[in-house]
Amino acid sequence: MTAITARSEPEIVAASLDHPAALALINRHRWRWWETLPWLAAIAFYFAFPDYLGFGTELLITILFALSLDLALGYAGIITLGHAAFFGTGAYTVGLLAFHGIWTEPITSLLIAAAVAGAVGLLSGFVLLRTRGLTLLMLTICTMALLEQAANMAHEYTGGFDGLPSLPIAAVFGYFEFNPLYPNTQFLYTLGVVLVCFLFLRTLIYSPFGQSLTGIRENVLRMHAVGSPVKRRLIICYAISAAIAGIAGALWAQTNEYVNLSVLSLDRAATVLIILILGGYGRLYGAFLGAVAYLALEHFLARIYPTAWQLGLGLLLVAIALFARNGILGLVDGLWRRLRPRRAAR
Amino acid sequence: MNDIRLETRGLSRHFGALVAVNAVDFKLGAGARHALIGPNGAGKTTFINLLTGVLAPTGGRVLLSGRDISGKAQAERVKLGIARTFQINRLFRGLSVLENVCIGMAERAGVAPAMVHPVGKRTDVIAEAMQLLATLKLEDIARHRVSELAYGRQRLVELAITIGLRPQVLLLDEPAAGVPSAESHIILDAIERLPADIAVLIIEHDMDVVFRFAKRVTVMVGGAVFAEGTPREIEADPRVRAIYLGQTGQREVHA
Amino acid sequence: MGFAADFAGIFLGGVAAGTVLFIVSVGLSVTMGLMGFVNLAHGAFAMFGGYLIVLAMNRAHFGFAAALALGFVATAALSALLERFFYRRLYRAGELDQVLFTIGLIFIFMAATIIVVGPESQTLQLPPQLEGQLNLGLVEYRTYSIFLIVVGLIIALGIWLVFERTRIGAQIRATVDNRNMAESLGINVDRLFTITFAFGSGMAGLGGGLGAEFLGLDPQYALKYLVYFLIAVSVGGLGSVLGVYYASLLLGVLDFALKLYLPKGGTIFIYALAILILLWRPQGLFGGKVT
Numbered sequence: 001m002t003a004i005t006a007r008s009e010p011e012i013v014a015a016s017l018d019h020p021a022a023l024a025l026i027n028r029h030r031w032r033w034w035e036t037l038p039w040l041a042a043i044a045f046y047f048a049f050p051d052y053l054g055f056g057t058e059l060l061i062t063i064l065f066a067l068s069l070d071l072a073l074g075y076a077g078i079i080t081l082g083h084a085a086f087f088g089t090g091a092y093t094v095g096l097l098a099f100h101g102i103w104t105e106p107i108t109s110l111l112i113a114a115a116v117a118g119a120v121g122l123l124s125g126f127v128l129l130r131t132r133g134l135t136l137l138m139l140t141i142c143t144m145a146l147l148e149q150a151a152n153m154a155h156e157y158t159g160g161f162d163g164l165p166s167l168p169i170a171a172v173f174g175y176f177e178f179n180p181l182y183p184n185t186q187f188l189y190t191l192g193v194v195l196v197c198f199l200f201l202r203t204l205i206y207s208p209f210g211q212s213l214t215g216i217r218e219n220v221l222r223m224h225a226v227g228s229p230v231k232r233r234l235i236i237c238y239a240i241s242a243a244i245a246g247i248a249g250a251l252w253a254q255t256n257e258y259v260n261l262s263v264l265s266l267d268r269a270a271t272v273l274i275i276l277i278l279g280g281y282g283r284l285y286g287a288f289l290g291a292v293a294y295l296a297l298e299h300f301l302a303r304i305y306p307t308a309w310q311l312g313l314g315l316l317l318v319a320i321a322l323f324a325r326n327g328i329l330g331l332v333d334g335l336w337r338r339l340r341p342r343r344a345a346r
Numbered sequence: 347m348n349d350i351r352l353e354t355r356g357l358s359r360h361f362g363a364l365v366a367v368n369a370v371d372f373k374l375g376a377g378a379r380h381a382l383i384g385p386n387g388a389g390k391t392t393f394i395n396l397l398t399g400v401l402a403p404t405g406g407r408v409l410l411s412g413r414d415i416s417g418k419a420q421a422e423r424v425k426l427g428i429a430r431t432f433q434i435n436r437l438f439r440g441l442s443v444l445e446n447v448c449i450g451m452a453e454r455a456g457v458a459p460a461m462v463h464p465v466g467k468r469t470d471v472i473a474e475a476m477q478l479l480a481t482l483k484l485e486d487i488a489r490h491r492v493s494e495l496a497y498g499r500q501r502l503v504e505l506a507i508t509i510g511l512r513p514q515v516l517l518l519d520e521p522a523a524g525v526p527s528a529e530s531h532i533i534l535d536a537i538e539r540l541p542a543d544i545a546v547l548i549i550e551h552d553m554d555v556v557f558r559f560a561k562r563v564t565v566m567v568g569g570a571v572f573a574e575g576t577p578r579e580i581e582a583d584p585r586v587r588a589i590y591l592g593q594t595g596q597r598e599v600h601a
Numbered sequence: 602m603g604f605a606a607d608f609a610g611i612f613l614g615g616v617a618a619g620t621v622l623f624i625v626s627v628g629l630s631v632t633m634g635l636m637g638f639v640n641l642a643h644g645a646f647a648m649f650g651g652y653l654i655v656l657a658m659n660r661a662h663f664g665f666a667a668a669l670a671l672g673f674v675a676t677a678a679l680s681a682l683l684e685r686f687f688y689r690r691l692y693r694a695g696e697l698d699q700v701l702f703t704i705g706l707i708f709i710f711m712a713a714t715i716i717v718v719g720p721e722s723q724t725l726q727l728p729p730q731l732e733g734q735l736n737l738g739l740v741e742y743r744t745y746s747i748f749l750i751v752v753g754l755i756i757a758l759g760i761w762l763v764f765e766r767t768r769i770g771a772q773i774r775a776t777v778d779n780r781n782m783a784e785s786l787g788i789n790v791d792r793l794f795t796i797t798f799a800f801g802s803g804m805a806g807l808g809g810g811l812g813a814e815f816l817g818l819d820p821q822y823a824l825k826y827l828v829y830f831l832i833a834v835s836v837g838g839l840g841s842v843l844g845v846y847y848a849s850l851l852l853g854v855l856d857f858a859l860k861l862y863l864p865k866g867g868t869i870f871i872y873a874l875a876i877l878i879l880l881w882r883p884q885g886l887f888g889g890k891v892t
Contacts, residue, residue, distance in 0.1 A: 016473045016476035016477050019485060019488060021443070021444040021476070021485075022444065022472050022476050024442075024444075024489060025442075025465060025472055026469065027466060028464070028465065028466055029466050073697075079696055079697055079700070081700070127880065128880075131883045134633070134835055135835060135883040137639070137696070137700075138879060139876060141828055142828075142872045142876050142879075145868075145872045146869055149867070151866070152865050152866035152869075153863070153865055153866025155865055160865060203464070206464040206466070207462060207463060207464055207465065208452045208457045208458045208460045208468065209458065209460060210461075210465075211445070211452065211465050212449065212452070212453070212459075214438075214441070215438055218438040218440055218441060219436055219438050221436050222437065224420045224421050224424075225420060225430065225432070225436065226429075226449065226453050226454075226511060227421045227422075227424030227453045227454065228421055228453050229421055230421065274701070274704070307712050307716055308712070310708050310712040311708065311716070313705075314704075314707070314708030314709035314710075315709060316705070317705025317708065318687075318706065318709070320701060320705075321694075321701040321702035322687070322691070325694070325698055
């Protein structure tokens with residue numbers, strides 16, 4: 001009986017890589033044709049609905065925010081109701097820099113906002129992620145509330161409840177102005193930023209780091225037992241997630257040319273959580289579906305029948321929790337498997 | 347056995363007034379094939395937990411190749427070369443068999459923190475994982491989700507992940523437990539084909555397995571070493587027989 | 602003497618508010634400690650009971666005691682039904698699904714309140730015996746606040762006695778400690794859950810009505826104080842009556858004082874304190890082992 005050792009002769013290596021399981025893993029990160037659809041749709045939206053570009057911008061920002069949450073929640077399994085802490089940190093970074101005339105260039109402001117939000121994420125992750133369950137949930141909520149009250153307290157600088165209006169944001173590349181009445185620049189600018197961030201996140205998800213996050217989510221005890229520095233990974237993941245959320249918040253402040261306490265509210269944090277679960281967490285594109293579904297419904301229903309919207313949303317959430325835990329993508333997946341039974345893993 | 351891979355000196359673990367592991371001195375050398383037997387509650391799994399860092403000792407020391415690791419966390423010890431399987435599977439149930447093994451190998455190879463290049467580019471890790479699965483006859487289910495496998499196959503995946511870490515010291519906690527007897531031979535074959543150099547400690551209840559596999563046996567009772575010797579010596583020892591009530595020379599050790 | 606009177610006034614006001622928090626939150630502490638279920642909709646039950654009590658008195662001319670009894674019983678009954686048919690299905694589910702479900706319930710309750718009653722806030726008509734002031738020597742204080750504080754103390758002692766001295770209390774403590782063991786001892790855990798959940802929610806409804814003056818009563822109630830209920834429970838320690846009592850009182854006094862002296866952002870100290878306590882003792886001040 002031969003001992004179990006690895007052989008590295010090229011023919012043997014090539015043969016073992018020829019197996020369908022190996023090929024699936026090797027090609028997992030390749031772009032599928034349908035992955036270009038959301039971006040083509042966004043460009044089509046720009047030309048087809050010029051009156052709705054404000055809504056479109058909000059939609060893109062929400063998608064980015066939900067993506068950032070997906071990294072922490074869907075991939076690393078960190079359950080948080082406080083992610084608006086980082087959204088708000090990014091928003092206020094831009095707001096404070098612009099309003100007080102310190103810095104108005106948009107793209108570098110984004111980077112600064114990402115850095116600040118990421119730093120807050122790193123610090124809070126280091127402190128909070130040694131707890132789990134309800135304690136962690138409470139700590140994320142309290143951290144966010146703490147920041148909200150801090151912004152309230154410093155109302156001389158932050159404008160408090162009323163916020164900072166009419167933020168002066170410089171033109172993108174020195175040429176494309178932000179015009180509140182015709183949000184063309186805002187939309188395309190946001191689209192570009194979201195695309196770049198998405199590419200970054202997608203690369204991260206398919207990297208070994210991303211795979212280790214999935215391992216942590218699936219079985220953290222086993223990760224310890226294979227020598228993975230779990231806490232360090234979670235903190236890094238949380239910090240990156242915070243930085244991306246910070247970019248989303250910064251975009252919000254820039255495109256609205258406004259920032260107030262609502263960027264740090266529980267309402268915002270709960271909404272992005274709902275959106276992500278609605279679309280399907282841990283699946284990268286769930287954020288897209290959830291944001292589109294939620295915002296579209298809200299845009300049409302909440303204006304006309306706000307109470308009915310709230311009731312419908314509540315019923316929907318209850319239904320999802322009881323019957324469709326993996327959101328829209330989960331339902332689609334279930335249907336797909338019904339039609340094409342196959343024992344292979346995703 | 348002049349190369350001591352794993353050693354404990356006076357290793358103890360108390361839970362309040364309860365002494366789970368009592369001043370155990372133990373040595374495991376390179377190439378060891380050592381079985382740890384004893385009644386339920388004798389402290390065997392607690393002992394393994396102390397060796398791997400799941401529990402901290404309340405007394406004594408654990409040394410890995412002469413180096414004191416008593417204060418080190420579990421993940422650190424794995425990096426230093428000691429790995430274990432669990433009595434109840436700890437697998438990534440939603441992932442494929444191949445991914446299960448790859449995750450562990452990526453950690454071992456130091457590849458895991460990489461953020462830029464996709465997993466698919468690391469064909470070295472994937473190839474090694476596939477070869478390991480082939481030797482354990484798992485390659486036809488390599489793509490299957492672990493949650494869809496039969497229990498015996500899952501147990502084998504548990505073993506595969508641990509072997510993939512290429513440990514110097516391997517601790518197996520009842521590797522064939524819960525596996526239907528029709529499938530258990532695969533696991534036992536795999537254990538037999540482990541690299542000769544690895545030091546292996548196996549907790550077992552089935553004396554057939556002990557006889558087949560172990561060169562030395564330690565009997566643990568009440569958290570302390572009760573007896574130690576070759577399988578034949580242990581089987582013949584009247585004190586050991588007396589521990590297991592109703593023993594009349596059968597090979598099955600009821601616990 | 603002025604400062605002492607001020608201080609006493611704030612202290613008593615805070616303790617009264619904290620007592621209301623306690624009456625509402627004690628049920629949450631027990632059920633979360635017992636069932637391990639993150640019930641964010643607890644505030645919605647308080648709102649439901651509160652509305653029933655206030656409307657019974659204002660529109661159906663119930664007496665004070667009768668209205669309180671109605672609020673308790675109706676909320677308990679409703680929550681028992683919800684537990685039996687919905688909550689039970691999610692006990693084994695992850696924390697995320699529980700959070701999602703209970704957030705959904707909150708929205709349903711809030712919307713239903715607006716549809717059935719309307720968006721205005723409701724005020725509690727106090728019975729004449731509880732109106733006015735009471736002279737406490739150092740300071741004259743509102744009779745109703747004293748009444749609340751006394752009621753809160755009685756409830757806290759009462760529940761504590763039930764836990765420590767009665768059979769059902771022992772069963773609850775056993776199940777909190779080790780559910781499987783409790784089941785193998787013949788304790789009907791399912792029924793225990795329903796009874797405890799009903800009682801805890803009934804308490805919340807009672808608190809919603811009693812505290813209508815301090816916490817207000819409008820359709821936003823279910824969300825407005827949710828974070829405070831959660832802080833009282835997690836800082837106090839799940840399953841500990843004493844813990845949630847002390848934490849609630851502390852929270853009440855701090856909130857009252859901070860909102861008075863630092864109306865903009867003063868509550869930051871509450872969150873900072875909660876964070877520090879939870880980092881120092883993740884299981885809460887009086888909580889048992891960390892689950």
